[in-house]
Amino acid sequence: MVLDPKPTKIEDVARAAGVSIMSVSRALRGVEGVSAGTRDRIRALAAEMGYVPSRLAGSLAQATSNLVCISVPTLFDAVFAEIIGGMRETLSHAGLETIIETSDYHQAREAVWVERMITWSPAALVLSGVDHTDQTRSLLRSAGIPVMELWDVTDDPIDMCVGLDHRLVGFDLGAHLLRLGYRRPAYIGIAPGRDWRSEKRRDGIADAFREAGLPLEPIHVDAAPSFEAGYEGVLQALALTTRPDVLCFLNDHLAFGGLMACEAEGLEVPNDIGVAGFNGLNITNVLPRRLTTSATPRALMGKTAARMLVAAVRGVRTERRVVMPVALEEGATTRPQLTSTLPSSNK
Amino acid sequence: MVLDPKPTKIEDVARAAGVSIMSVSRALRGVEGVSAGTRDRIRALAAEMGYVPSRLAGSLAQATSNLVCISVPTLFDAVFAEIIGGMRETLSHAGLETIIETSDYHQAREAVWVERMITWSPAALVLSGVDHTDQTRSLLRSAGIPVMELWDVTDDPIDMCVGLDHRLVGFDLGAHLLRLGYRRPAYIGIAPGRDWRSEKRRDGIADAFREAGLPLEPIHVDAAPSFEAGYEGVLQALALTTRPDVLCFLNDHLAFGGLMACEAEGLEVPNDIGVAGFNGLNITNVLPRRLTTSATPRALMGKTAARMLVAAVRGVRTERRVVMPVALEEGATTRPQLTSTLPSSNK
DNA sequence: GATTTTTTTGTTATCGGTAACAGTCTGCGG
DNA sequence: CCGCAGACTGTTACCGATAACAAAAAAATC
Numbered sequence: 001m002v003l004d005p006k007p008t009k010i011e012d013v014a015r016a017a018g019v020s021i022m023s024v025s026r027a028l029r030g031v032e033g034v035s036a037g038t039r040d041r042i043r044a045l046a047a048e049m050g051y052v053p054s055r056l057a058g059s060l061a062q063a064t065s066n067l068v069c070i071s072v073p074t075l076f077d078a079v080f081a082e083i084i085g086g087m088r089e090t091l092s093h094a095g096l097e098t099i100i101e102t103s104d105y106h107q108a109r110e111a112v113w114v115e116r117m118i119t120w121s122p123a124a125l126v127l128s129g130v131d132h133t134d135q136t137r138s139l140l141r142s143a144g145i146p147v148m149e150l151w152d153v154t155d156d157p158i159d160m161c162v163g164l165d166h167r168l169v170g171f172d173l174g175a176h177l178l179r180l181g182y183r184r185p186a187y188i189g190i191a192p193g194r195d196w197r198s199e200k201r202r203d204g205i206a207d208a209f210r211e212a213g214l215p216l217e218p219i220h221v222d223a224a225p226s227f228e229a230g231y232e233g234v235l236q237a238l239a240l241t242t243r244p245d246v247l248c249f250l251n252d253h254l255a256f257g258g259l260m261a262c263e264a265e266g267l268e269v270p271n272d273i274g275v276a277g278f279n280g281l282n283i284t285n286v287l288p289r290r291l292t293t294s295a296t297p298r299a300l301m302g303k304t305a306a307r308m309l310v311a312a313v314r315g316v317r318t319e320r321r322v323v324m325p326v327a328l329e330e331g332a333t334t335r336p337q338l339t340s341t342l343p344s345s346n347k
Numbered sequence: 348m349v350l351d352p353k354p355t356k357i358e359d360v361a362r363a364a365g366v367s368i369m370s371v372s373r374a375l376r377g378v379e380g381v382s383a384g385t386r387d388r389i390r391a392l393a394a395e396m397g398y399v400p401s402r403l404a405g406s407l408a409q410a411t412s413n414l415v416c417i418s419v420p421t422l423f424d425a426v427f428a429e430i431i432g433g434m435r436e437t438l439s440h441a442g443l444e445t446i447i448e449t450s451d452y453h454q455a456r457e458a459v460w461v462e463r464m465i466t467w468s469p470a471a472l473v474l475s476g477v478d479h480t481d482q483t484r485s486l487l488r489s490a491g492i493p494v495m496e497l498w499d500v501t502d503d504p505i506d507m508c509v510g511l512d513h514r515l516v517g518f519d520l521g522a523h524l525l526r527l528g529y530r531r532p533a534y535i536g537i538a539p540g541r542d543w544r545s546e547k548r549r550d551g552i553a554d555a556f557r558e559a560g561l562p563l564e565p566i567h568v569d570a571a572p573s574f575e576a577g578y579e580g581v582l583q584a585l586a587l588t589t590r591p592d593v594l595c596f597l598n599d600h601l602a603f604g605g606l607m608a609c610e611a612e613g614l615e616v617p618n619d620i621g622v623a624g625f626n627g628l629n630i631t632n633v634l635p636r637r638l639t640t641s642a643t644p645r646a647l648m649g650k651t652a653a654r655m656l657v658a659a660v661r662g663v664r665t666e667r668r669v670v671m672p673v674a675l676e677e678g679a680t681t682r683p684q685l686t687s688t689l690p691s692s693n694k
Numbered sequence: 695g696a697t698t699t700t701t702t703t704g705t706t707a708t709c710g711g712t713a714a715c716a717g718t719c720t721g722c723g724g
Numbered sequence: 725c726c727g728c729a730g731a732c733t734g735t736t737a738c739c740g741a742t743a744a745c746a747a748a749a750a751a752a753t754c
Contacts, residue, residue, distance in 0.1 A: 009710060020734045025712065035732060055466040056412070057710030060403040060739050075431065081422040088449070097463070099446040102435070116444070119402040227633040260633040286574040286607040356740060367704045372742065382702060404740035407709050699752065706745085716735070724726090 008051040016049065017042050028053060059121060068096045068309065069117040070126040073105045073195070077225065079251075079279060079298055080128070083150060086302020087126070087309075094310040096123055103128070105194040111136045118143055123313045126305070130154040130161060131196050146312035148305050152197050153323050160312065162305040162322040166197045169294055169326045170204020173276060176328055177205075177246050178212055180335060182274055185209055186217040186244035188233035188254060190225050198250045201278065205248055217244055225250055230257030231264075238265060246274035246334065252281040252293055259287070259333070275333040289332035297324050355398040363396065364389050375400060406468060415443045415656065416464040417473040420452045420542070424572065426598070426626055426645055427475070430497060433649020434473070434656075441657040443470055450475070452541040458483045465490055470660045473652070477501040477508060478543050493659035495652050499544050500670050507659065509652040509669040513544045516641055516673045517551020520623060524552075524593050525559055527681055529621055532556055533564040533591035535580035535601060537572050545597045548625065552595055564591055572597060577604030585612060593621035593681065599628040599640055606634070606680065622680040636679035644671050 014021045019038060026033045027042035034042070059065035068091055072080040088098055099117075103110040111133045117125060118139070124146040127136075130153065140147045140158050147159035154161060177185060187202045189195075206216040219236050223229040230249055234257075237244055249255035255277030262269050269275050269289070277284070280295030301324050308318045330336075361368045366385060373380045374389035381389070406412035415438055419427040435445055446464075450457040458480045464472060465486070471493040474483075477500065487494045487505050494506035501508060524532060534549045536542075553563040566583050570576040577596055581604075584591055596602035602624030609616050616622050616636070624631070627642030648671050655665045677683075 011710080021711080022713095022735085023733060026733090029712090031712095033732070038732085052462060052466050054407070054468065054710050055463075056403055056407040056468055057739090058712075060401070060407055060741085061710080061712040063739065065403070075422055075428040076425060078423060081428070084422065085449070097446075098448075099444075101445075102432070115399060119399050121401065121403055227630055231633045256630075257633045260635065264635060283574055283603075286578045286604045288607065288611060358740080368740095369705085369742080370703060373703090376742090380702070385702085401740050404709090405742070407711085408740080408742040410709065410742095695754100697753080699750100701750070702748080704745105704747070706743105708743085709741090710739105712737105712739085714735105714737085716733100718731100718733075720729105720731075722727105722729090724728105 008049050010051070010053060013042065013046050013049060013051050017045050063121060065121050065123060066096050067099055067120055067122040068124045068126060069099045069101070069120070069122045071101045071103050071110055071113055072128045074102050075100075077251075077253075078281060079296070080151075082298035083302040083305075086299035087306040088302075090303055090306035090310065094306075094313070096310065096313065107131065107133050107136075114139060124148065124309045126150055126309070127158075128152075129196060130157065130163075132158070146309055148309055150301065150305055152200075153321055155321070157320055160305075160308055160318075160320050160322075162301055162308065163324065164197075164296060164301075164326055165323050166200035167204040167207070169278075170201035170206075171208045172204075172326075172328055173201075173248065173278075173294055174205035174208025174216075176330075177248070177274070177276065177334065178208055178214075180274070182246040182334075183214055184217070184242060184245045185214070185248060186219055186237050186240070186246070187248045187250075188219045188221070188230060188237060188258060189250035190229055190254075191220050191222045195225070195250070198278075201250075202248075225253060227253055227257035227260070230254030230259075231261040232257075234258045234261035234265070238267075244273065246276065248276045248278075250278065252277035252279045252284060252291060255291055255293070255333075256283055256287075259291075269333050270335040274335060280327075280329060284331070290329070292331035292334040293329050295327045295329050297326075300324065355396050357398070357400060360389065360393050360396055360398050364392050372400075410468060412468050412470060413443050414446055414467055414469040415471045415473060416446045416448070416467070416469045418448045418450050418457055418460055419475045421449050422447075424598075424600075425628060426643070427498075429645040430649040430652075433646035434653040435649075437650050437653035437657065441653075441660070443657070443660070454478065454480050454483075461486060471495065471656045473497055473656070474505075475499075476543060477504065477510075479505070493656055495656055497648065497652055499547070500668055502668070504667055507652075507655055507665075507667050507669075509648055509655065510671065511544075511643060511648075511673055512670050513547035514551040514554070516625075517548035517553075518555045519551075519673075519675055520548075520595065520625075520641055521552035521555025521563075523675055523677075524595070524621070524623065524681065525555055525561075527621070527683070529593040529681075530561055531564070531589060531592045532561070532595060533566055533584045533587070533593070534595045534597075535566045535568065535577060535584060535605060536597035537576055537601075538567050538569045542572065542597070545625075548597075549595075563595075572600060574600055574604035574607070577601030577606075578608040579604075581605045581608035581612070585614075591620065593623065595623045595625075597625065599624035599626045599630060599638060602638055602640070602680075603630055603634075606638070616680050617682040621682060627674075627676060631678070637676070639678035639681040640676050642674045642676050644673075647671065 010021050010024050014024045023034050027039040101113050114136050126148045128151050130149045149157050149161040152163040189198050209216050219233050221229045221233045267273050277291045277293040280293050284291040311318050357368050357371050361371045370381055371389050374386040448460050461483050473495045475498050477496045496504050496508040499510040536545050556563050566580050568576040568580045614620050624638045624640040627640050631638040658665050
């Protein structure tokens, strides 16, 4: 590694071009105030000299940067990778760069991160979920920069939120399963306290069944959300005194692990037991039978959020709260109502 | 969103504490030069006033930041998420922050990104793979900051590299399959030109079989690396005039899709056809039969790279090139040697 | 107690840019 | 031929910190 003797700075370009520093600054930023001729000449020269302006200095002088800081619980879950993917394109088109953090579902960690990020004078901040420490909320409220809360919604966002109504999504699934004739539902998730959103969905499912006077059996595997957790969850479910007739999983990953467990245990899906996931991941596309799941518009959600952020950065305020639609996809892992008279979405 | 009237700056703290700006700076950074008494007093006051130093200004003055910029091809592949996860912990312990970019396997995009990142005066840069544009290489060589190339290795890294010898990994797999008695291998990957590493592995497999005078049938599905691509690849493989007796997949995701396709097509694995993946992802843990695959030490790789980077940032040079070990995991999707009659070149 | 040393604290210049304002140079009407 | 708007270009102050050096205060030495 060779130490660069001295990186070219704006002054060098100015001297070489025989103009003032300001002219170079204006020319390179495309700001009004230089004649087209000198602008082009300066630009060509700068490119030739390999000059790259220091964003550090630029952002400091302007008291703002083009950074959008994004915090997600984890990157291991494709869901967040897809949301970020959806955002990134729109953001980068608008000249905004992204800096990503994973909080591992720890509020405290997120709080520390937010405080650190503020010191970069970012253009905007993106958090996952709507549950944050009071400190984080007040800090951001007074920071004066656009803040987006993603994946979940609330009536009282810090600034803006785009996400799902998880409780409602759960309720819809529960109601659907009820209609299909299921009566002994179980929910299989991971240890509570980490993923708040999944718990809202669980409660939604429970609500739906409670209206029919039926309880939801909650099973929380003490593990990371993974295929294995779903597998393990099924084993626990089958050990219950009353065997459930339908299993609702935290997400499609767990559901897949669960399907494998059912198979390993000699249970036939959907005849012996129903299975429902959440998210609509592409893994379900290659399964012998399509998984009943709730398809979440992850990329679109990211894109929507990004558009609102870009607008906000430019000073245009849009909605404060956007609820994305979720499509309940009837697959072949739940039985159609009344066995076979009704058509299912699976051909 | 309320506009912050005026964020507290170091000067405010200094005035409030009745000391000079420098004392505050020193006290907060824990740098020598302030008495313990005033240090604590200043710190307490700063915390109370909610003062957060501007990293923009700090980094500018110090001509370096604590930012480590990481470029990966994609976050949709758990592999890179895991590598990043492995790095992050070590880096953050060392007080380094990470900024992540996805290049989508486009060299040009990576090149632009590198140029942009340089403007932030990062502490270090991390790239995926060892294939970059000449521009990127020379820019980084002269940038004077530590550069890590990950996931692949080369004899001539820009600065340092930690990764796998993909060609060798492929060769080892090919040799193993050859020993098991397979004679008509096929490789199933995605359209070439995007993922250079997978092509190196494919060539390695081909090398091994070529030594026995056997050709490797390459199949490149024109799609993103996904379950579906593997599924589709199997359909193409089965349509060949000579049906392969073993399928080597780009990675475990494709392999899984492939397994589903085999099942759907009524082929029994491993009796009718062998299947091998790459990576050792956790999906294989819940399958009825374990996948034969090459387990890559992703988290460890990230950790190793991170340690070297931290050392480099502190001015300590370590190795330039580290090759991580890969464990060939014999699963149940390839048949053990000599269990059934060894097929000769024609059956 | 005076002087040297060491510690603590303050000053000044600088990092690499940008905003706001001040000139300079046109072209054109009166 | 003067004066002035309008289009360029340059000057100065500052963004919010840090490094290097200078000064003041406290501790140590003789």
